[in-house]
Amino acid sequence: MPDVTEDLVRSALAKVRTPEGVPLSASPALAGIVVTSGKVYLSINIDEAQARAWENVRGEAEAAARSVPGVTSALVALTAERKAAARPGPPPPAPGAPAPGRAIEVPGVKSIIAVASGKGGVGKSTLSINLALGLRDLGLKVGLLDADIYGPSVPRLSGVAQKPELVDGKTMLPLENFGLQLMSIGFLVEEETPMIWRGPMVMSAISQMLREVKWGPLDVLVVDMPPGTGDAQLTMAQQVNLTGAVIVSTPQDLALIDARRGVAMFQRVNVPILGVVENMAYFVCPHCGGRSEIFGHGGAHQEADKLGVPFLGEIPLHMRIREMSDAGLPVLVADPQSAEAGAYRAVAREVKAAIERASGSARKAPRIVIE
Numbered sequence: 134m135p136d137v138t139e140d141l142v143r144s145a146l147a148k149v150r151t152p153e154g155v156p157l158s159a160s161p162a163l164a165g166i167v168v169t170s171g172k173v174y175l176s177i178n179i180d181e182a183q184a185r186a187w188e189n190v191r192g193e194a195e196a197a198a199r200s201v202p203g204v205t206s207a208l209v210a211l212t213a214e215r216k217a218a219a220r221p222g223p224p225p226p227a228p229g230a231p232a233p234g235r236a237i238e239v240p241g242v243k244s245i246i247a248v249a250s251g252k253g254g255v256g257k258s259t260l261s262i263n264l265a266l267g268l269r270d271l272g273l274k275v276g277l278l279d280a281d282i283y284g285p286s287v288p289r290l291s292g293v294a295q296k297p298e299l300v301d302g303k304t305m306l307p308l309e310n311f312g313l314q315l316m317s318i319g320f321l322v323e324e325e326t327p328m329i330w331r332g333p334m335v336m337s338a339i340s341q342m343l344r345e346v347k348w349g350p351l352d353v354l355v356v357d358m359p360p361g362t363g364d365a366q367l368t369m370a371q372q373v374n375l376t377g378a379v380i381v382s383t384p385q386d387l388a389l390i391d392a393r394r395g396v397a398m399f400q401r402v403n404v405p406i407l408g409v410v411e412n413m414a415y416f417v418c419p420h421c422g423g424r425s426e427i428f429g430h431g432g433a434h435q436e437a438d439k440l441g442v443p444f445l446g447e448i449p450l451h452m453r454i455r456e457m458s459d460a461g462l463p464v465l466v467a468d469p470q471s472a473e474a475g476a477y478r479a480v481a482r483e484v485k486a487a488i489e490r491a492s493g494s495a496r497k498a499p500r501i502v503i504e
């Protein structure tokens with residue numbers, strides 16, 4: 134089987150015509166092609182108002198990419214890139230109206246919450262899966278979407294590695310483990326494949342995992358966001374109809390500065406901040422159970438107070454959390470009676486209450502009835 138190259142895919146796309154009759158391969162709308170081990174991802178960057186006219190092009194582009202020998206799957210998404218002039222963020226929405234540009238609604242899902250961090254490595258993915266499990270323990274039907282396209286960790290954290298099944302040639306069925314519905318780009322590409330994504334492609338892959346997955350019915354979909362506060366994160370915060378965001382931070386000053394940026398990013402696009410969680414808040418010695426405040430514990434709580442957003446709780450730095458997570462067994466599954474599991478459950482209770490408050494205030498928005 135020949136190696137699939139970007140050029141081979143591009144030539145196949147020459148057969149597809151844009152609504153203006155131009156070969157897609159030559160159209161400036163073709164934003165980027167990524168080929169990894171026979172899997173093709175590409176995004177077509179268009180004006181949002183033209184989305185309908187481009188839908189056929191998207192389908193044809195997918196078929197054309199799949200027809201290239203050696204291609205095992207193709208994912209094509211339409212993306213609408215924000216114009217630079219659109220910054221800093223959209224105008225505030227009219228009371229009761231959805232924010233403009235919040236194009237992505239996910240059928241079958243009551244609430245979508247984003248778990249985000251200003252910087253990588255603070256334990257965002259570990260919190261996401263344990264929070265999802267904590268919400269499950271509170272009787273909710275929960276899904277977990279790994280939108281951390283740069284470093285998907287849900288396959289490792291959940292111990293699930295199969296490819297999702299397709300139902301009608303296009304819609305993927307989420308995988309299931311621990312009573313959670315799971316989806317991750319890591320289920321679609323090999324773990325070791327380096328993924329080099331361009332900005333718009335991140336959003337297109339995420340939007341496909343939201344829209345083209347048969348979620349639900351779910352009470353809550355927890356979205357493990359890509360770390361940072363760049364364009365991809367901002368677009369996601371802006372386009373997905375989020376109930377709110379949970380910001381994870383460690384107590385160090387640098388992480389807190391980044392967490393502040395995370396809070397500001399969501400506030401800028403009118404996504405409610407459900408609250409801040411302090412991870413690795415204090416160290417628990419696995420031998421004697423003694424507690425040390427190695428990073429000067431409490432910084433995230435103070436920061437939350439300063440920013441006027443809720444504080445949702447603290448998770449200790451504990452060897453068992455890392456060992457179990459790396460073995461595909463989140464601590465809530467491996468050792469549900471432990472103090473660490475209890476800490477995650479306490480955060481889940483706070484998050485559930487915050488979701489109820491955020492949805493309640495949305496319901497209270499005035500409705501205009503014209504008779």
Ligand SMILES: Nc1ncnc2c1ncn2[C@@H]1O[C@H](COP(=O)(O)OP(=O)(O)OP(=O)(O)O)[C@@H](O)[C@H]1O
Nearest residue numbers: 253254255256257258259360449450451454455458
């Ligand atoms: N409370 C904790 N105690 C001990 N280890 C932890 C804790 N939280 C996370 N870890 C470990 O820290 C590492 C990073 O965690 P994780 O992958 O969840 O972070 P992340 O913020 O999602 O990272 P990235 O931005 O790279 O995706 C992992 O090895 C994880 O097991």
